[in-house]
Every structure is written in structure tokens, then in C-alpha cells.
């Protein structure tokens with residue numbers, strides 16, 4: 001499913017940016033060489049980023065599982 005229609009960014013590509021260390025919605029667009037166009041996706045993009053960052057921050061030291069995998073458990 002696309003998070004951003006204007007830039008054709010599926011959730012898979014958003015997760016790819018997060019795994020690469022991106023921690024802001026704006027950073028996701030920049031990671032993929034694009035910018036916000038209409039902005040309708042920003043709330044959803046921020047929700048995906050915030051959920052990932054929250055899980056990543058709560059992981060115990062030494063837990064090197066990917067945050068997406070940890071969130072799914």
C-alpha cells in the first residue's frame with residue numbers, strides 16, 4: 001500500500017528509509033530523493049515514522065532485532 005501517492009512511496013520504501021536510520025517524515029522523502037507535494041500523506045507518514053521510532057527507542061539494550069519485527073511480536 002502506498003503511503004505517499006504523489007511520490008509513489010509504498011510502505012516498504014518507508015520502512016527501508018527507517019531501517020537506514022531516518023527518523024523523521026521529511027527524512028523519508030529526502031532519503032528517496034523526493035519532496036512533499038500535496039501533503040495529504042504527511043499524517044500517515046508521521047504515524048508510521050513515530051510508531052517505528054517509539055518501538056526502536058523501547059527496545060532493551062542488546063536487542064538488535066529490527067524495530068518492525070519487534071513491533072509485530
Ligand code: FES
Pocket residue numbers: 003004005006007035036037038039040041042
Ligand atoms: S500523497 Fe504524498 S505528497 Fe501527495
